[in-house]
Amino acid sequence: MPRTGWVALSMMALASAAQAEAGRIEERTLPYAPLPADLQAVEEVIRTPLSDDFAAKTYTAPDGRAVPYRLLVPATVVAAQPALVKLPLVVVLHGSGSIGHDNAGQMTGFAKAWALPDLRRRFPAYVVVPQVDARSADYAPGEDGLLASHPGVSLPAVLALVDDLAGRLPVDTARIYVVGFSMGASAALDALVAKPGRFAAAVAFSAVPPDRARAAGVAGVPTLQVHGDQDRENPYAPDHAWAEAVAAAGGAPVFVRYQGMEHRVPPDMILAPGWREWLFAQRLNPAIPPRP
Secondary structure (H helix, E strand, O other): OOOOHHHHHHHHHHHHHHHOOOOOOEEEEEEOOOOHHHHHHHHHHHHOOOOOOEEEEEEEOOOOOEEEEEEEOOHHHHHOOOOOOOEEEEEEEOOHHHOOOOOOOOOOHHHHHHHOHHHHHHOOOEEEEEOOOOOOEEEEEOOOOOEEEEEOOOHHHHHHHHHHHHHHOOEEEEEEEEEEEOHHHHHHHHHHHHOOOOOOEEEEEOOOOEOHHHHHHHOOOOEEEEEEOOOOOOOHHHHHHHHHHHHHOOOOOEEEEEEOOOOOOOHHHHOOOHHHHHHHOOOOOOOOOOOO
């Protein structure tokens, strides 16, 4: 595993998970200076053929929309059937460049990394990577004049898939996580608003967040946002404004700013354990029951 900027932040992240200060952003700034080892490791993941461990499946939602998806089963479950221990479910949402229905385009390095032996061993979970055939999040100016997202036509079907998997698999329903990049990151934050009580935490890379007026309703859900301050596709300002609104509503978001980075997942985080440690430390607040 290459040395990463997030290794230095992993202890901070875990401390924040247990002792987050309500009403305050846990904020860090990193220079965008990926190491050659990071770039090489990510390139190797991208070039690696899609593992058969990501089984190809299709789900038909109640609205009739077909959702092709890939499902990675925890290695511990593969080795010892049947599963006796409930494990987390990680939902990985893709960007607009992967829209389609071939059940392959969504499998970027960001998604495929979950099957790497070290990460799969350290973070046992069911990992689902759905592919949408239409946008999962759309954008328009919010009440504050900054860009805001709202659910696209395909997001309800994805959320129905999550409910279906949570009902059929031995999933710990207190540890269902949603992560995404770009449009997928925007949809991840929209999912928190659309399904309060379903997700224990979200990690959003380069998101356009929901309208800031919605932040109070999800302030209790731990969020980690990562954004480059030179992003010209999904601007930085609305995403940071969302973190500010969540904090103002009593939440404790974690926000990582990459200085000089454009629209991308930072290479040092694709394979890094630190943000995954933070994610897997979160549990759903039992005071917030899942909404059907």
